[in-house]
Amino acid sequence: MSEFQKGLVWLRRDLRCTDNATLAHALATCAEVYAVFVFDTTILDALPRDDRRVAFIHDSVRELATSLADAGGVLIVRHGDPTEAIPALAKSLGVQAVFAGRDYEPAAVARDRSVARSLDDLGIAFEVVKDQVIFEASEILTAQGEPYSVFTPYRRAWLKQVRPVDLAPHGRQSDWQHLAVPPEGKQALPSLASMGFEVSDARRMAIPTGESGARQLLDDFLPRMAHYHERRDYPAVRGPSYLSVHLRFGTISIRTLAREAHAAMLRGGDAGSGAQTWLSELIWREFYFMILHHHPGVVASAFKPAYDAIEWATGNAADADFQAWCEGRTGYPLVDAAMRQIHQTGYMHNRLRMVTASFLVKDFGIDWRRGEAYFARALNDFDLAANNGGWQWAASTGCDAQPYFRIFNPVTQSEKFDPQGRFIRKYVPELANLPDKALHAPWRADPQTLRDAGVTLGRDYPPPRVAHDVARKETLARYAVVKTPAASDKGDHAADAE
Structure with missing residues (x-):
């Protein structure tokens, strides 16, 4: 016997029918199950109008709607604030429970508490499911x-x-019979344009969706x-x-x-x-x-509180360095190639996320939070937990046990992980004619090699904005004023330290 007559599944970070723990739980406990996705304006309104992620979500929701229709159900779609849309929809459908996958981000937790309070006022249960x-x-x-x-x-x-x-x-085939069709029947998926977005084919992610x-x-x-x-x-x-x-x-x-x-x-x-x-x-x-x-406080502060005392570089010079980092103009080819990759595609290779983050924090001395915020805007796969954890790992302010003197050398990283310069040549084409040996640190190349490659530093490609060996010493001095207990675990990336 079903626990509830009617239930509503609020799909969010689970845009699939297969092995969907929340949907499976609702189907197993309700005689009738409706499904809804909300294009959340509290998130969307802050995004650029050509954000690739919105197009990815839109395509994936379209496929999800088709899959639910093939199974005998309908995906209800709303565009608005879910703290208002979900209680209103639940009331109109006459459901006894709303189900959602548990989220761990502080803003999402606050949102769900608000929804739960509104549903409780209506006598409707709100159940979150691990997924x-x-x-x-x-x-x-x-x-x-x-x-x-x-x-x-x-x-x-x-x-x-x-x-x-x-x-x-999760899920049993026999439970799909519990999918229900809302009174208004099939739902029309709002277009990107109707929601204020216009994502060209060139801006879309270069991977299949849904x-x-x-x-x-x-x-x-x-x-x-x-x-x-x-x-x-x-x-x-x-x-x-x-x-x-x-x-x-x-x-x-x-x-x-x-x-x-x-x-x-x-x-x-x-x-x-x-x-x-x-x-x-x-x-x-x-x-x-x-x-x-x-530790929800890591969103704004260091996991190791002592590191919030670090004095980061600020002012016009730091702002110029940050802008050069964002635009791939640091003078370090691997760093610049990686930053151009994220700017052009929304994707960055994981090794390069560590290299570029280390460079911003420990070569430019810029607060890790500035880089974290940039990645949050630029990455297709931005996830608060992983992005924050990765940046705090690179900045040595996080939960990794390696001390602050782990500092990536952008030249040796380049020589080791892009030895033929294939990646660099793709994203920094102005250096494409340099021989492999000179490609990783063009400022060290002899003048004839640069001339033969058609490269003039300062015109075709910038000289380094910072000397790594000097920056390393400054970083060690900046961090040395902070005293934290050493941990015993050396971490998985200890070999990357100089």
Whole structure:
């Protein structure tokens, strides 16, 4: 017997029918289930009118609507403030419960509390369901019952605790009969233009969208997963899965990906090392979600409070450096190529996210929060937890155990991870004719080499805005005034330190 006669599923970061924990829970507990997606104006109104992410969401919602229709239901679509739209819709449909996937971002938590209060006033239950992660909140704690603050022991605990049931897909085919059609019937999907957006084909993401697009990318990646640990750090190589934006908007479930990785890791053999490394990246994602959940203050402040005392570079010179960093004009080819990539495509390779973040904070001495905010605007796969965690990791203000003297050298990183300069030549074409040896630090090239390549520093490409060895010393002095206890874990990226 159903617990509720009518329920409403509020789809948000779970734009799929397959293995959707929230939808599955509603279908299993309600005789009739409606589904809704809200184009949230409290988020959309602040975005540029050609934001790629809105186009991705729009395409994915369209596919979701088709999938629900094929299953006998209808996707209700609203454009407005969900704190008003959801209670109003729930009341009009006469539902007894609203279901949503649990979110961990402070603004989303506040939004859900507001919705819950309004629904409670109407006598309607509000149930949140775990869907974005395998383990959440207090499901993985230290022996002392505290949340982990260092990744490696968290990963060990995660791997020790995970069981096949944690990775199993949600939903039964027999439950789809509970999908209901609202009184107004089929819903029209508002166009991008009607919502004030115009995203040209050139501005759209260069990956397939929707649940089918996620499956396509996963199928492409699975044969390559065995070599992930060998190829993932090279931006000119097809090493990553490119599924991060799909995870962000839930067009594929974390259980699907973790299940594939975990199974391959357990099989061992040639595929085991790549699968283990990829699974670790998925666990990093969960770790940052839990850091945000237990320490929401990291949104505005350092995870290690002592580091909020650092005096960052400010003023006109710092502003000019920041602008040069944003535009890919620092004079360091790998940094500039990465920044031009994110500007042109909305994507940045993970290795380069670390390199560019380290450069802004530890070469220019600029507050990590400025870079974090820029990535939040520019990244297709922007996720608050991961973005904040990554920036605080690079700035040594976060939960990573490595001390502040981990400073990436942009030249040695370039020589190691783009040795033939394939990535640099793609995004910094003015340097394309330089030989490999000169490409990573063109200011060190002899004048004849530059002339032969048609490069004049200061005209075709800028000289370095900062000397790395000098900046490194300044960073060590800037951080040295802050005294924090050293942790025992060396972290996964200790080899990247100078």
